[in-house]
Amino acid sequence: MPVHVETHANISDAARALSSARDGRFFGGGTLLMRALNEADQSIGTIVRCTDPVLRQVRSEGDRIAIGAGVTMAEIMANRDLAFLAPVARIIGGPAVRSAATVGGNLFAEPPYGDFTTALLALDASVRFAGESGQSTPLQDFLRDRANRRGRVVESVMVPRITDPKALRFVKVTRVKPKGAALMSIAAWLPGSGGRGCRIAYGNMAPTPVRAAAAERALEGASLSEQGIARALQAATEGLTPPTDMFASEWYRREVAPVHLKRLLLGQGQ
Ligand SMILES: Cc1cc2nc3c(=O)[nH]c(=O)nc-3n(C[C@H](O)[C@H](O)[C@H](O)COP(=O)(O)OP(=O)(O)OC[C@H]3O[C@@H](n4cnc5c(N)ncnc54)[C@H](O)[C@@H]3O)c2cc1C
Known part of the structure; x- marks a missing residue:
């Protein structure tokens, strides 16, 4: 099926074009979209590019x-x-x-x-x-x-705007280093010396990135010490149903999530 490509200089025109093309996709850098096109994804009929x-x-x-x-x-x-x-x-x-x-x-x-x-x-x-x-x-x-x-x-x-770059911690867990796809990624926002106001997010533990709400609740008011984070680690995957896929099983993801979360919260090298 031929694919129609249109390029707009103005973002409003691009938005209008995308909303009116039912088979349309916006083109960012194309690293995923070009792969889909090369694999003949039939759901894509129009590509909308924008140079704004x-x-x-x-x-x-x-x-x-x-x-x-x-x-x-x-x-x-x-x-x-x-x-x-x-x-x-x-x-x-x-x-x-x-x-x-x-x-x-x-x-x-x-x-x-x-x-x-x-x-x-x-x-x-x-x-x-x-x-x-x-x-x-x-x-x-x-x-x-x-x-x-x-x-x-x-x-x-x-x-x-973040002034303390150390407040954001991140780990990508892969089987093939350094460039393999993540079997999970974890990001933690730790604005103080304790767990107050912390936010924890997981990638590849659900169809989209998700917050680890139960672990966040368990960290409120706790210290970022081995003892202080123990309850958060127990709750690391509470409320989540991690997938089983070619990278890892649900069981494996549940097993390793607390291990990596612990290292991240304690600031230990990954
Ligand atoms: C070899 C390889 C390794 C990779 N490694 C990683 C990795 O380690 N981690 C990772 O996260 N990703 C990785 N990726 C995936 C990908 O490169 C990234 O996720 C990238 O950020 C996707 O952006 P893009 O601009 O290329 O998206 P595109 O391919 O342009 O688009 C992807 C989707 O997003 C939509 N889209 C893009 N921009 C917009 C917009 N402004 N508004 C609305 N919709 C939009 C498109 O319509 C399409 O549906 C990898 C890809 C490859 C090929």
């Missing part, structure tokens, strides 16, 4: 930073204001993938991908669609309803 500079910008907005959806992992690594996200961007694929893979595309990446989005979830990021000036949707809500968002163009992702 707004997609490539990183802007300050008060105490938040708006990262354009078209910003690549390589650009994240090179941006000083986003130094707290550089270690996460660095583990996405190899150099060729990182020079094309975008923040917007990662929001839609299905398991075993979506590592960057897992870190964004721990940061309590939000998503701004094209045409929504000043408004944004919490990333958690976006992910719950992700399948229904495909017809809309994401313009940017809002993250808090």
Whole structure:
């Protein structure tokens, strides 16, 4: 089936084109989309591209930073204001993938991908669609309803401005190092010396990145010591149904999640 490709200079025009094409997909960096096309995915009939500079910008907005959806992992690594996200961007694929893979595309990446989005979830990021000036949707809500968002163009992702890069911890658990796909990734936002206000997110433990709500609750008011985190580790996978796939079984994921979470919370090298 021939695929129709259209390129728009303006994000509003691109958004209109995408919403009116039932078989349309927005083109980010194409690292996943081109694979789907090469595999003759028949559900894709229209590709919508957009060259609007707004997609490539990183802007300050008060105490938040708006990262354009078209910003690549390589650009994240090179941006000083986003130094707290550089270690996460660095583990996405190899150099060729990182020079094309975008923040917007990662929001839609299905398991075993979506590592960057897992870190964004721990940061309590939000998503701004094209045409929504000043408004944004919490990333958690976006992910719950992700399948229904495909017809809309994401313009940017809002993250808090972080001054202490150590407050965001991240691990990608793989069988093949350094570039294998993650059997799970874990991101923890630890704003103080204890567990108060912490957020923990998992990748590849559900169809989309998810928060580890039970572990977060168990950490509230606890110290980040072996004793203090014990209840959180017991609750590490509570309320989750991890998948069994070619990378790991549900049983294995449940077994290793507390091990990696423990190392992350105690700041032990992974
Ligand atoms: C060899 C290899 C290794 C990889 N390793 C990793 C890894 O370690 N970790 C990881 O997380 N991922 C990995 N990936 C997957 C992928 O590269 C990343 O997830 C990347 O961020 C996807 O972004 P993209 O711009 O290439 O998406 P695209 O392929 O352009 O698009 C993916 C999906 O997102 C949608 N989309 C893209 N941008 C927008 C937007 N602005 N608005 C609305 N919809 C949009 C597209 O329509 C499509 O449905 C790897 C891929 C390859 C090929």
